[in-house]
Amino acid sequence: MQWNWEFTYEIMPRMLWATLNTLMAAGVGYAIAVVLGLALALAQRTPYRGLTLVVREVVEFIRSTPLVLQIFFVYYVGPQYGLNLSPWVAGMIAIGLHYASYLSEVYRGGIESVPKGQWEACIALNMTPVKTYFRVIIPQALPPSVAGMGNYLVGIFKDTPMLSVIGVAELMHAANAIGGQHYRYLEPYTIVGVVFLMISLPSAGLIRAFEAWVRRKLGMR
Amino acid sequence: MMEDMSHYPLELTGPDVPMVRFMNVTKRYGALTVLDDLNLDVTEGEMVTIIGPSGSGKTTVLRMLMTLETINSGVIYVDGKPLTHMPKNGVLVPADAKYLRRARASIGMCFQHFNLFPHMTALENCMEGPVQVLGLSKREARERSEELLEMVGMIDKKDQHPSRLSGGQQQRVAIARALAMRPKVMLFDEVTSALDPEVIGEVTNVIRRLVSEHNLTMLMVTHQMGFARDISDRICFFFGGRIEEQGPPDALFGNPQRDRTKQFLSAVKEAD
Numbered sequence: 001m002q003w004n005w006e007f008t009y010e011i012m013p014r015m016l017w018a019t020l021n022t023l024m025a026a027g028v029g030y031a032i033a034v035v036l037g038l039a040l041a042l043a044q045r046t047p048y049r050g051l052t053l054v055v056r057e058v059v060e061f062i063r064s065t066p067l068v069l070q071i072f073f074v075y076y077v078g079p080q081y082g083l084n085l086s087p088w089v090a091g092m093i094a095i096g097l098h099y100a101s102y103l104s105e106v107y108r109g110g111i112e113s114v115p116k117g118q119w120e121a122c123i124a125l126n127m128t129p130v131k132t133y134f135r136v137i138i139p140q141a142l143p144p145s146v147a148g149m150g151n152y153l154v155g156i157f158k159d160t161p162m163l164s165v166i167g168v169a170e171l172m173h174a175a176n177a178i179g180g181q182h183y184r185y186l187e188p189y190t191i192v193g194v195v196f197l198m199i200s201l202p203s204a205g206l207i208r209a210f211e212a213w214v215r216r217k218l219g220m221r
Numbered sequence: 222m223m224e225d226m227s228h229y230p231l232e233l234t235g236p237d238v239p240m241v242r243f244m245n246v247t248k249r250y251g252a253l254t255v256l257d258d259l260n261l262d263v264t265e266g267e268m269v270t271i272i273g274p275s276g277s278g279k280t281t282v283l284r285m286l287m288t289l290e291t292i293n294s295g296v297i298y299v300d301g302k303p304l305t306h307m308p309k310n311g312v313l314v315p316a317d318a319k320y321l322r323r324a325r326a327s328i329g330m331c332f333q334h335f336n337l338f339p340h341m342t343a344l345e346n347c348m349e350g351p352v353q354v355l356g357l358s359k360r361e362a363r364e365r366s367e368e369l370l371e372m373v374g375m376i377d378k379k380d381q382h383p384s385r386l387s388g389g390q391q392q393r394v395a396i397a398r399a400l401a402m403r404p405k406v407m408l409f410d411e412v413t414s415a416l417d418p419e420v421i422g423e424v425t426n427v428i429r430r431l432v433s434e435h436n437l438t439m440l441m442v443t444h445q446m447g448f449a450r451d452i453s454d455r456i457c458f459f460f461g462g463r464i465e466e467q468g469p470p471d472a473l474f475g476n477p478q479r480d481r482t483k484q485f486l487s488a489v490k491e492a493d
Contacts, residue, residue: 117336120289124330125350125402126322135353139340218340219382 001186008187011178015191018174022195025091025170026157032096033156034149037103041111042133044104062101068162070094075166091163099156106148110141143215150207154200161192171195224294231308233301240265240406240438241286246295248281248462255281257462258295263406266436270449270470273459274485279442282459283408286440287330288321300327300405329404333411335391337383343370343394344379347401355402362401369397373427389420393427400431407431409441413448421445428452446489450474458482 043055062070075090085093114137122132161172175188233242239262248256255278263269271279284290285305286297292305296313306313307320316324337346347366351357357365370376373393383391392412399407409428413421425448431437432452443449449456450470457467458481466473466482477483 115336117332117334118338120287120332121336121338123289123325124287124328124332124336124399126326126354127350128322128354131353135349136338140338219342219384 001184003190004184004187007182007184008191011188011191014174014178015171015188015195018169018171019195021168022157022160022170023199025088025095025160025163025168026153028092029095029099029160030153030156032092033099033103033152036096036100038107038138040100040104041107044108045111059101059104062098063105067095067098067159068165070098071162071166087163087167091166091168095156095159095163098159099152102152102155103149106145106152107141109148110145111137113144114140139218143211143218146211146214147207150203150210153207154203157199158196226296226306226313229296229303229306229313231303231311231313233298237264238301239263239298240267240300241440242298243282244296244298246285246297247293248278248285248290249293255462256285259463261457261464263438263440265405265438268432268439268441268452268454269457270441270443270453270455271457271459272443272446272449272485273465277459278462279459280410283330283410283440283442286406287328287408288325299324326402327405328408329399329402329406330408330410331392331395331399331412333414335383335388335395335415337391337395337398339383342380342382343375343386343397346383346394347398350398350402366397366401369400370394372430373397374423387420388416389423392416392424396424396427396431404437406438406440409439409443411442411444413443413445444489446474446486458485460485 040055040059044052044059046052071091071094074094075085075087078085078090118136118140119132122136127135160168160170163170164173164176167173171192175185175192178188179185229244233239241261241263243259243261246256246259247254257278259278259282261282271282273279281290285292286299288304292315296306297304302324303313303316304321304324305316307316307324308314337343338349341349344363344366347369348359348362351362351365352359367376367379370379373396375390375393375397378386378390378394383394386394396412412428413424416424425445428439428441428448429452432439441449441453453470455467456470456473458465458473458477458479460481466477466479473482474486477486
């Protein structure tokens with residue numbers, strides 16, 4: 001089997017369109033994970049022992065089971081309880097929740113890296129717990145978290161093909177469909193690989209630059 | 222085992238209510254008793270310095286007053302009102318978070334390691350409490366903060382982040398930050414211990430000015446004996462979680478009565 005450039009050009013528009021969907025899936029899923037992950041991290045630090053324990057177990061559970069199972073679960077088990085979700089919505093919930101539990105661990109590490117004296121200064125200034133977190137602790141927990149957050153951004157991007165199993169029209173899904181229609185898999189799968197490579201490769205450098213920028217922005221060196 | 226709280230007054234009344242009262246205060250870490258049935262009064266405007274060997278509980282006194290530590294037994298009163306406890310159905314019960322926040326509003330503290338917020342400039346550090354806690358407008362908070370930074374000699378550096386300041390400069394900003402909350406009681410916990418010798422003076426001079434120009438009640442833990450003697454109204458020598466001896470600086474330094482005090486003071490003198 002030989003590489004067919006004509007076929008490559010023919011399927012390119014469809015593949016690029018699917019790339020946009022992949023980026024959107026990664027972006028939306030990550031946005032959910034960033035916010036929800038913070039909530040999961042903070043929920044484990046409240047004085048309510050019961051809440052801490054439940055959240056801790058949920059995070060452990062999600063981290064210890066495969067993403068693809070979670071995607072199937074949300075999409076196929078949901079309807080049996082009257083929860084009908086489109087592939088997109090189900091996929092975003094599953095992947096967002098999955099990465100939220102990973103990010104919550106990143107945040108936890110970042111929060112624990114803030115020196116004890118900072119908490120004490122907040123008490124001495126009589127700040128509320130909410131202001132303590134949002135004005136003092138989280139801004140300082142951010143720079144040490146950026147590297148981990150970046151790794152999971154690349155991770156979520158590379159995991160988006162799993163959404164094809166429930167029919168989200170991202171890159172992998174498009175490549176499978178094209179391959180099935182034309183009985184040619186070489187070109188579509190190669191394009192998928194090249195697209196992922198082109199986006200993943202520069203991201204490590206970008207993350208490092210972003211980390212430096214955050215530190216500078218916060219006046220910390 | 223619950224302590225019987227019925228003999229602690231719900232509130233201190235009368236003509237001589239102290240600004241701070243430790244009443245039978247005990248603090249333990251596991252089997253170790255750090256403060257042992259401590260009784261200590263500090264009157265309004267008084268400058269009290271606590272000295273003593275390490276492990277004698279002197280820093281714990283300040284930390285308990287700032288509510289950074291919990292209490293095992295006894296009660297601390299500030300300005301006549303209980304700090305560690307709150308009245309409920311006619312007796313004192315351990316204070317909840319909400320009560321603690323109200324009760325400690327009149328207390329400010331400076332730390333050995335400054336604990337400035339590294340992501341904020343000197344000015345922002347000072348404005349943070351007034352804006353976020355006291356609810357002042359940005360303009361009011363800035364005026365108040367600039368005035369205080371001026372007083373501690375740090376107005377030129379107001380837009381610098383702590384990472385660009387020396388230890389002495391950071392500590393002066395930290396003093397301004399604490400004062401911006403207009404506390405009635407100020408706590409200085411070994412504020413010169415982490416400083417290079419040549420910058421200790423710039424911090425002690427600020428505290429000297431506070432003592433002479435303001436009617437703040439102050440508690441200080443320090444190893445600077447000469448400084449303590451100069452500015453304190455009273456020195457408390459702590460040993461084993463108790464006040465071994467206390468009195469005016471000249472009496473305590475010049476004519477100590479107890480053997481442990483004498484030993485400590487001569488050991489300190491030798492080290493100097």
